[in-house]
Structure formats: C-alpha cells, structure tokens
Amino acid sequence: MTTDSGINGTDPQQAQLTAVLAVTGMHCGGCAGKVKAALLELDGVSSAEVSHIKGSAVVSYDPQKTSVGALSEAVKAAGYSASAAA
C-alpha cells in the first residue's frame, strides 16, 4: 500500500484561499464598490465580494502572490479600515 502525499499545490486552480475581512467605514454600495475595485486591483486576487451591509469582504486570492495583510492594506489605501475576521 502506497501513501503518496508528494508534491501538491502547484495547480493554480487549487492554490486559492479565501479570506474574510471585516471592513469598517462603508456606508453604501458605492463604498463597497470602491473596496471591491481596490481588492481586485491586487495581483493574485481573483474575486472579491464586498457588502457594506455586513461590513465584510470575502476575497479569493492566491497566497503565492498576495497575503491577507496586503488585502487589508489595499482596503485602507481606499480609505476604509479592515481587519481579518474569523
């Protein structure tokens, strides 16, 4: 019996992670749109679902190219505040 747990994670389709950020300072759909655009500008971000009602951003990203820290920096640069949510 062989257990092969060899090289894994080189498939870009499988390298995506999902981050949930708590974003504060958004008042309307326009704010959410700005945050979404800022996130999508980052290299490695494939999708971002931002809700001003929930105050959240759900981001699919490639951990080889970017990080949760970079995601929240992008949100801050857009004029809002972000922190990683559980």
Ligand SMILES: [Cu+2]
């Ligand atoms: Cu707004």
